[in-house]
Amino acid sequence: MLEISQELVKLLTKGESAALATIISSHGSAPRKAGAKMLIRGDESFLGSVGGGGVELQVSHKAMEIMNTGDPQLVHFDLAGKDCVAQMICGGQVDIFLETRLRDNKTALEIHREIVNLASKGESAVLATVISSRGAVSGKPGAKMLIRRDNSVLGSVGGDGVEPQVREKATQILRHAESKLVHFEVTDKEHAGQMDVFMEPILPPATLYLCGAGHISQSTAAFGKMLGFKVTVIDPRTEFNNTERFPDADNRIIDDYALSLPKLNIGEEGYIIICTPGHILDEQCLYFAVGTKAKYIGMIGSRKKVKETKERLIQKGIQPEQLEKVHSPIGLEIGAETPAEIAVSILAEIIKVRRATGN
Numbered sequence: 001m002l003e004i005s006q007e008l009v010k011l012l013t014k015g016e017s018a019a020l021a022t023i024i025s026s027h028g029s030a031p032r033k034a035g036a037k038m039l040i041r042g043d044e045s046f047l048g049s050v051g052g053g054g055v056e057l058q059v060s061h062k063a064m065e066i067m068n069t070g071d072p073q074l075v076h077f078d079l080a081g082k083d084c085v086a087q088m089i090c091g092g093q094v095d096i097f098l099e100t101r102l103r104d105n106k107t108a109l110e111i112h113r114e115i116v117n118l119a120s121k122g123e124s125a126v127l128a129t130v131i132s133s134r135g136a137v138s139g140k141p142g143a144k145m146l147i148r149r150d151n152s153v154l155g156s157v158g159g160d161g162v163e164p165q166v167r168e169k170a171t172q173i174l175r176h177a178e179s180k181l182v183h184f185e186v187t188d189k190e191h192a193g194q195m196d197v198f199m200e201p202i203l204p205p206a207t208l209y210l211c212g213a214g215h216i217s218q219s220t221a222a223f224g225k226m227l228g229f230k231v232t233v234i235d236p237r238t239e240f241n242n243t244e245r246f247p248d249a250d251n252r253i254i255d256d257y258a259l260s261l262p263k264l265n266i267g268e269e270g271y272i273i274i275c276t277p278g279h280i281l282d283e284q285c286l287y288f289a290v291g292t293k294a295k296y297i298g299m300i301g302s303r304k305k306v307k308e309t310k311e312r313l314i315q316k317g318i319q320p321e322q323l324e325k326v327h328s329p330i331g332l333e334i335g336a337e338t339p340a341e342i343a344v345s346i347l348a349e350i351i352k353v354r355r356a357t358g359n
Contacts, residue, residue: 002119002205003228004039004048005112012102012109017042019063020099023050024074024131024181024198027093035179035200042067050096063098072099072142074131097131097198099142107155111146114154115202122204122267124149126170128197130157135193137161137186146202149174161186162195173199205230206269206354207250209294211257211285212276213240216300219343220273221246227347229271234260237277257281261288270294271350273330283309290322296353298330298346327353 004020011018019040026033038048038056040063050056055077062075077094102108111127118125130143139158146154147170157166162184169182179200186193208224210217213235221231225248232251235241241254253260257276266272272294274285282299286309289297299306306328314320331345332352 001035001037001200001202002116004037005115005119007039007047008102008112009109009116011041012105012112015103017067018102019067020102021050021059021063022097022099022129022198022200024095024097026095032094033179034181034198040064040067051094055094055096059096059098063100066098066100068101070100072097074098074141097129099129105142107144111144111155114146118148118202119204122265122269124174124204125202126173126199127202128157128166128170128199131181131196131198133158133193133195135186137193137195139186139195139197157197158186158195161192162197166197166199169199174201177201177203204267204269206271207232207266208350209234209264209266209270209272211235211261211272211274211289212281213237213245214275214277215339216275216342216346217273218245219340220346221249223340223343223347227351232264235276258284258288261285264292266292266294268293268295271296271354272298273346274299275330279305279309283312286326287313287316287318290318290326296327296350297325298327298349300330300342301328303329 008018021038023032023034023036032049032051036050038046038050038059040046040060044060044064046060050059075096075098077096126147128145128147130139130141132141133139137158139162143157144155145157145166147167151167157163165184173180181196181198184195184197186195207230210221210233213233217233221233224231230250233241233246233249234253234257236254236256238254241252246252270292272289274282276282276285282301286299310323313323327349331342332348334345336342336345
C-alpha cells in the first residue's frame with residue numbers, strides 16, 4: 001500500500017493520469033485477496049498486483065478505456081470462465097473496484113499524502129472507500145475517508161448519517177488487521193439509504209530487525225527488501241555492518257546489542273531475527289526481544305543451545321510464557337544449508353506467521 005500511495009502522490013502532483021484497482025472480494029482459488037492493489041499509469045505501465053497476467057491485462061485495458069472519462073466501477077472477473085485468458089489455469093472469482101480520473105480528485109491526493117506521512121511516523125489508520133450507494137445518501141462511489149487511530153478523519157464518505165458508524169467500525173478493522181466490505185444503513189433527518197464501504201487497515205511497514213550482520217543476515221536483508229520489508233541491521237562491527245554488505249538497509253545501528261535494542265520502539269509490525277556471532281550475544285538480544293510487541297522473534301541455534309539459553313533467561317526473571325513465542329531453531333524445516341537457503345527458510349516462516357494473523 002505504501003509504495004502505491006507514494007507513486008500515486010508523485011503522479012497526481014504532476015497532474016498525470018492514473019487509475020487504482022483494488023480487490024474488494026475474492027472467492028475460490030483466486031491468487032490475491034481483498035485489499036490487493038494495482039496502480040495503472042497513463043502509459044499503461046503498472047505497480048502492484050491484483051492476481052497475475054490474465055486478470056491484470058484485462059484490468060489495465062479497462063482502466064485505459066475509462067482513464068479520463070469514466071466514473072469508478074466495480075468489475076467482476078470469473079477466473080474459471082470466459083474471463084480466463086487462453087493457456088492459463090484459472091480459478092475463483094474477484095471483484096475489483098476501479099478508480100479513474102484520480103488526477104481530478106484533490107481529496108484522494110490529500111489522503112494518499114497522509115498515508116505516506118503516517119507511515120513515516122509508524123502510525124496506523126483505516127481507509128474507507130464507498131463502493132456503492134442506494135437511496136438518498138450523499139456518499140457516492142469513490143468517496144474516501146481516512147480514519148486515524150486517534151479517531152480524527154480526513155475526507156468524507158457521506159456525512160453524519162453514516163460516518164459515526166464507519167469510525168466505530170474502523171476500530172474493529174484495525175484490531176483484526178483485515179480488509180473488509182461493510183454494509184451500512186444510513187438514516188438521519190435528511191438522508192435514508194444504504195452504502196457498501198470497503199474498509200482497509202493502513203499499517204506501518206513491517207520491519208525486519210537483524211541482530212547480527214553475518215552472511216545469513218546479509219541474504220535475509222536482500223530477500224526481505226524484495227518482499228517489501230524495511231530492514232534494520234544491528235551489529236557493532238563496522239567491518240560487517242556497512243553499506244557495501246547491506247546496500248538496501250533502511251537503517252544500520254553500529255552499537256552494542258544491549259545498548260541499542262532497548263532504545264528501539266519495536267511494535268506489532270516488528271520481526272526480530274537473532275543471529276549474532278556468539279551464544280552470549282544471542283542471549284542478550286533475546287532477553288530484550290521477548291519484552292517487545294514484535295510479531296515474530298526467531299533465534300538461530302541448535303535445540304541444545306536454545307534449551308540452555310531459555311533456562312538461563314528464566315533464571316534471570318524472564319517468564320516461561322514469554323519464551324513460548326520464540327521460533328528457535330529458526331526457520332521452516334526445508335533442509336537449508338547455505339546462508340541464502342537459511343534466509344529463505346527464515347523468511348518463509350515469517351510469512352507464515354504474518355499471514356496467519358491477517359496482515
